[in-house]
Amino acid sequence: MNTMHDTSRRDFLKGTLAGAALLRSGRGTGLLAAAEEGAALAKSRVVIAHDALLRGTASTPGSGVDSRRMLALLDRAVQALFDRDRPIEAWKKLVRPGEMVGLKVNTLGGRGISTNPQLVEAICERLQEAGIEAANIVVWDRSSDELERAGFHVSMGGNRVQCFGTDRVDYEQDLVTWGSIGSRLSKILTQRSNVLINVPVLKDHDGAGVTIALKNMYGVIHNPNKYHPDGCDPFIADLNVLPEIRTRMRLTICDATTAMYEGGPAYKPEHSWRANSLIVSQDPVALDSTGWQIIERKRAEHGLKTLEADGRAPRYIATAADAQHRVGTNDPARISTIEI
Numbered sequence: 365m366n367t368m369h370d371t372s373r374r375d376f377l378k379g380t381l382a383g384a385a386l387l388r389s390g391r392g393t394g395l396l397a398a399a400e401e402g403a404a405l406a407k408s409r410v411v412i413a414h415d416a417l418l419r420g421t422a423s424t425p426g427s428g429v430d431s432r433r434m435l436a437l438l439d440r441a442v443q444a445l446f447d448r449d450r451p452i453e454a455w456k457k458l459v460r461p462g463e464m465v466g467l468k469v470n471t472l473g474g475r476g477i478s479t480n481p482q483l484v485e486a487i488c489e490r491l492q493e494a495g496i497e498a499a500n501i502v503v504w505d506r507s508s509d510e511l512e513r514a515g516f517h518v519s520m521g522g523n524r525v526q527c528f529g530t531d532r533v534d535y536e537q538d539l540v541t542w543g544s545i546g547s548r549l550s551k552i553l554t555q556r557s558n559v560l561i562n563v564p565v566l567k568d569h570d571g572a573g574v575t576i577a578l579k580n581m582y583g584v585i586h587n588p589n590k591y592h593p594d595g596c597d598p599f600i601a602d603l604n605v606l607p608e609i610r611t612r613m614r615l616t617i618c619d620a621t622t623a624m625y626e627g628g629p630a631y632k633p634e635h636s637w638r639a640n641s642l643i644v645s646q647d648p649v650a651l652d653s654t655g656w657q658i659i660e661r662k663r664a665e666h667g668l669k670t671l672e673a674d675g676r677a678p679r680y681i682a683t684a685a686d687a688q689h690r691v692g693t694n695d696p697a698r699i700s701t702i703e704i
Contacts (some may be wrong), residue, residue, distance in 0.1 A: 389553070407700045408647035408693050410654045413441035418621060418640040435486040438617070441644040441694045442490075442704050452493055459559055461495035466557030466612075467503045470564045470580050470619075471514035476631035478514035479563045483642070487561065487617065488525050491563055502526040504552045506583045526556075535586040543602035543688075547585035549691060553608060560612035564650065566639065566655050567624035572596040573671045573678030575629055576655040577616040577648035578604050578691070595676055601684035604648065604691045616651050618643040625662040637662060647686045649692025650699045656681065 374467070415437045420426045439451040446454040459465060467487060469479035488501055505511055508518045508529035518528050533555075535548035553560065564580035571592055572579055580602050582588035591599035604610065620643055626635035639658075645651040656678055660670055671677045684691040693699060 370585050384526070407698050408645060408650035409445055409700045409702065410643065410645040410647070410650050411441050411444045411700065412641055412643050412654070412658075412703045413437050413444070414639075414641045416640055419638065429480055429482045431485065433480045434480070434482045435489065437642055438483065438486045438490070441617070441642045442703055445644050445646070447513050450543040451490055455490045455494035459491060459494050459496055461497075462500075463558045464500045464502070464556055465496055465559045465561060466552060467489055467561050467563050468502065468553075468580060468583065469503060469514075469516075470575075470583065471505045471507070471510040471516070471569070472583075472629060473565070473631040474510075474513050475515050476633060477565055477567055477622060477624055477628075477636065479565055481515045483617070483619050483621070484516070484563065486585045487563070488588055497523075498525050499523050502528070502552060502556050504528060504530065504550070504556075506530050506550070508532055528552075540606055540608060542605050544599055545585075545591070545602040545606065547587055547603070549606075549608055550584050550586075553584055553612070559611055559614050560609065563615060564616065564618050565623070566618055566620040566643065566658065568626050568628035568635070568659060569676075569678075570628060571676065572600070572658055572680065573653065574656050576618055576652045577645075578652050578680065578684055581609055584609065595679055598679040599684045600680040601686075601689045601691065603691050604684055610691070613648070614644075614646070616645055616648050618651060618655060620655075620658075623659070623662070625659050625666065626668060647692035647699075649681060649694050651692075652678070652681050652684075653694040653696075653699065654701060673696060 415433055418433050420430055442454045446457050448454040471478040484503055491501055492498055506529055508531055511518055511529055517525050520526055520528050530550040530552055533551045535550055536554055540549055562577050562580055564577050569575040569576055572595050581603050620639040620641040622636055623639045624636045643651055643655060670671045681694050685694040
């Protein structure tokens, strides 16, 4: 186990908020450059939480996950991320009563390599304990049929957690644009979610290199097929800058219970492994950088070329971190990885 400690995110945020208050008062204009410099030097925390016994003796990848162990694994990951002793303390830092929370899952790969329903149940349990009403939580992806095939039960209405695809409510009529992107956004994002929690999976992608947090936002727009040339670069980065996404994004919980190192995005059981892990961060770029390296190590174990040598390094990750995008950091010196 390799754990690196850094200055508490809590202390950094206190300093940033204090600077913001001075700027609003008109007394802190001269501190703007210093505040930006402090933000640039802050480290992004990425937590990798493991449980070798998560599945017990189940023989089929993607199934047999112990719900109690999944909840405990989620708790350990989120507590470590927010440096809290109790799960509820961490979740109350993330959400507030009255907010509407969207859980953007990834179900394209079917039951074998999709977001695990047990993980989503655990997240919903903690959200409700933090004061979010069940009916104000929506689990969603682009297609209701894909949700069903991945093991989710589609439901709309009533005083319960909602679960459905954009196909049930459609996309907004107006295009939103930034850089290379011109797309219509899911009404689930724009009308049903004040808060976005990204719940992707960890897997290889035949064009983009990897598909983890940043690329999962392709499931938010009506025309993702348009943005796959050139390894999805700069399209993925541009998409994640859209204010409708960026201002809602609070947390990424990457499902690495089953992961893929080759042959994605479709499920290839021969190229999958039971990682029995969650990767959690508030910085999607740092999380994707970390996940990319996990996939590279697994590829090396199996004698495969690096993604760079294979002509499909995920260059969009660096683009998302550059001065024009600033979605997060891919600089190893600015990423604090905590493995538990």
